[in-house]
Amino acid sequence: MxxxxxxxxxxxxxxxxxxxxxxxxxxxxxxxxxxIPGLSARLAPVTAGGVSYDQPWVRELGPGRYEANVFAQMWTFQPNEIRVPTGSTVTFFLHSRDLVHGFKIVGTNVSLMAIPGQVNKVSYTFRQPGEHLIVCTEYCGVGHQAMFARVIVED
Ligand code: CUA
CATH class of the missing domain: 1.20.5 (Single alpha-helices involved in coiled-coils or other helix-helix interfaces)
Structure with a gap:
């Protein structure tokens, strides 16, 4: 040759x-x-302002008022599906269990980052019935494109 x-x-x-x-x-x-930098320890689950963030949850505060504690983790969001009635305002508490993820609710102006050791908060009122995809918008590894969840706004 x-x-x-x-x-x-x-x-x-x-x-x-x-x-x-x-x-x-x-x-x-x-x-x-x-x-080479690497994982040394994981922090204990967070409690702040009397609210425990150690489990993913959705709760109803009153008519049309919801809160959701959302975990972002390679490569899922928990809870994976959030159902609320039309007109509901949902406050999302978002944090990451491992590395930086994104949290974008498609069709809304909600887009934020999930950061380890930090709880980020955003509220949004879902005025129209329908289904919103939530996608991860920060590249987070081989499963990044499969990382999604849904908000289902019921009629
Ligand atoms: Cu999580 Cu990309």
Whole structure:
């Protein structure tokens, strides 16, 4: 098989570079104490303002007023389906159990991030009956495109 000398030169250079980088990683981790960041611990479930956020839940505060505690986690939202009557205002408490996720309710102006160790809050009034898809809008790994939930606004 004929390989053009010019091409051969660049193959040699690129392989040599890979080896240099590989050696650099090994040397820096062994002798320089460079550490790859990783998971050390998970925080205990959050309680704030008298509300416990350690479980996903939906609750009715009064007629047409709901609260939903939503977990974002690779690659689901919990609860996965929220049913409310038309005209309901839902306050979402959103947080992540692992890494940064997005939370967009399609067809509304609700779009926020789910951040580990933080509870983000947003309220929205669903005036029309129908179904809203909730999608993750932050890339979060191989299952990202399959991460969704639904709000079903019942007639
Ligand atoms: Cu969660 Cu993308």
């Amino acid at each position: 004929h390989v053009h000398p010019y091409e051969r030169t660049w193959i040699v250079i690129s392989v040599a570079l890979l080896m240099v980088f590989g050696v650099a990683i090994v040397v820096s981790s062994l002798s320089l104490g460079v550490e």
